[in-house]
Amino acid sequence: MVSRNEINMADVAQRAGVSVATVSRALRGLPGVGEATRERILEIAEELAYVISPEASRLSGGPTRRVGVVVPAADMWFYGQMLAAIERRLRAADLDVLIYQVKDVDVRQRFFRQLPTRRKVDVVILIALPLPPEEASRLDHLGVEVVVAGGSVRDFPHVEVDDRAIARTAVAHLTGLGHERIGMIRATSYGDVHWDPDRLRLEGYQLELAAADLPQRPEYVASVPFTPEGGAEGADQLMSLPDPPTALLCFSDEIAFGALEAIRRRGLRVPEDVSVIGIDDHPLAATLGLTTVRQDVAAQGEMAAEMALLRLDHRRVEDVVMSHELVVRTSTAPPPARGTT
Numbered sequence: 001m002v003s004r005n006e007i008n009m010a011d012v013a014q015r016a017g018v019s020v021a022t023v024s025r026a027l028r029g030l031p032g033v034g035e036a037t038r039e040r041i042l043e044i045a046e047e048l049a050y051v052i053s054p055e056a057s058r059l060s061g062g063p064t065r066r067v068g069v070v071v072p073a074a075d076m077w078f079y080g081q082m083l084a085a086i087e088r089r090l091r092a093a094d095l096d097v098l099i100y101q102v103k104d105v106d107v108r109q110r111f112f113r114q115l116p117t118r119r120k121v122d123v124v125i126l127i128a129l130p131l132p133p134e135e136a137s138r139l140d141h142l143g144v145e146v147v148v149a150g151g152s153v154r155d156f157p158h159v160e161v162d163d164r165a166i167a168r169t170a171v172a173h174l175t176g177l178g179h180e181r182i183g184m185i186r187a188t189s190y191g192d193v194h195w196d197p198d199r200l201r202l203e204g205y206q207l208e209l210a211a212a213d214l215p216q217r218p219e220y221v222a223s224v225p226f227t228p229e230g231g232a233e234g235a236d237q238l239m240s241l242p243d244p245p246t247a248l249l250c251f252s253d254e255i256a257f258g259a260l261e262a263i264r265r266r267g268l269r270v271p272e273d274v275s276v277i278g279i280d281d282h283p284l285a286a287t288l289g290l291t292t293v294r295q296d297v298a299a300q301g302e303m304a305a306e307m308a309l310l311r312l313d314h315r316r317v318e319d320v321v322m323s324h325e326l327v328v329r330t331s332t333a334p335p336p337a338r339g340t341t
Contacts (some may be wrong), residue, residue: 015044051093053205064097068121069310070111072129074101076226077254077282082127082149093309102129112138123308125149126156127301130195147309149234149304151196151296152178152319157311159303159320161295163197165250166324167204168211170293172279173326174247175212179275180333182209182244185234186256187226197250201279220245224255239266239274245276247336253278253285253292260288260331271333279325289330296322 013023026041033041035071067090071079087097092105098121102108110137121144128150139146143265147157174182184205186198206216222237224230232252238245250256256278263270270276276339278285281294300322307317 004275007202011212012045012048015048018298020312046049047138053195064096064120065120066098066121068098068100068124069127070100070102070129070326071126072101072108073103074099076237078252079127081297081305082301085279085298086149089302089305090308093141093305095309109135121316122312123147125304125308126151126153128195129153129302135145145308147304147311147317150300152313157317157319159300159307159322161322161324162298163200163202164207166279166293166295167201169324169326170207170249170279171205171212173277173291173328174275175208175214175333176250177247177275177332179245179247180214180335181217181220181243182214182249182280183220183222183238184249185238185251185259186216186221186223187251187255188223188228201251228253228254228258228261231255232262234318235257235259235262235268239263239268244274247332248274248276250276253280253282253290256290256292256331257282257284257288260290270331273336277332285327286329291329291332292327294325294327295312306325 004240009020010025011024012027013020016023016037018041022033022037023041023045024268026038027045036302046235069083069086071083073079074083083099089098090097100111102111112131112277122264124147124150125147126141126146129148130151131153139153139156146156148156148160151160152158163236171182183204186202188198205221209216219241220238222234224234231254234250235248239262240247248256248259250259256276259276261272263274263276276290278290278292279295280297281292284290303320303322307320310317
């Protein structure tokens with residue numbers, strides 16, 4: 001059996017029953033290949049785990065001087081901020097940036113199926129992209145450097161925040177104000193994948209409740225989509241309980257914005273009846289008086305771009321954990337007297 005390292009373009013051509021030149025055009029996305037033939041070649045290349053080698057790329061014109069940035073949803077603030085910072089730094093270094101938005105499961109799965117056969121970049125930067133193990137493993141076959149921004153994927157170089165500590169900081173602020181009934185609105189998944197920031201923030205919430213000697217109440221945790229509308233849904237769920245929380249920790253500021261609106265619609269006041277705290281420090285947080293835990297999203301993007309530049313020069317990089325900061329505004333206060341909500 002031919003090993004992965006011994007597979008070459010001729011093997012793909014033989015299996016597909018076409019010429020090596022046709023395989024080359026198909027894998028490089030060039031014209032002159034019928035769509036059905038191109039798809040068959042891509043499927044065979046995937047089956048054989050064939051990668052256009054870096055050596056072949058150099059012979060055909062050297063490094064691409066391109067960086068691919070993979071982002072789940074460029075129209076959401078967190079991802080957009082990080083993407084803008086990455087692109088700004090890379091373009092200043094005279095590199096081209098290719099942006100791949102994988103907003104739903106089908107697009108993401110197709111992207112990672114085709115990734116090993118389409119070596120068009122020198123580095124791939126993943127922005128907070130939750131991946132199932134089988135797709136993460138395909139990165140091994142890419143033949144280029146991989147950097148992760150806003151999270152971690154296996155042992156690839158990454159920059160992130162300590163999500164567990166962020167949640168503990170938020171809950172400690174609430175318990176310090178005297179709250180004992182503290183709910184959490186989670187953003188539990190991205191498509192078909194449960195992601196680490198949510199899991200770690202839930203752990204931080206639970207750890208800080210235990211540190212304050214407060215009970216774990218499963219009904220105080222709502223799981224919603226990662227949207228403001230999801231935040232409103234979660235707040236409605238928690239505030240409808242017979243014994244509702246007096247404070248809510250939201251997975252993000254955007255989740256918190258929805259929660260604030262839902263609370264207002266119920267005729268309740270923030271913070272007099274219920275306190276709300278978010279995570280991120282979205283630009284609207286200051287306008288709405290939202291207490292939050294700030295993470296510097298742009299700085300993480302810039303750091304990821306610097307890591308990519310270092311790896312382009314084959315230099316060693318260290319993983320980075322960025323700091324966070326509690327920003328107290330007007331959405332949190334001591335809890336109301338028992339029975340007044």
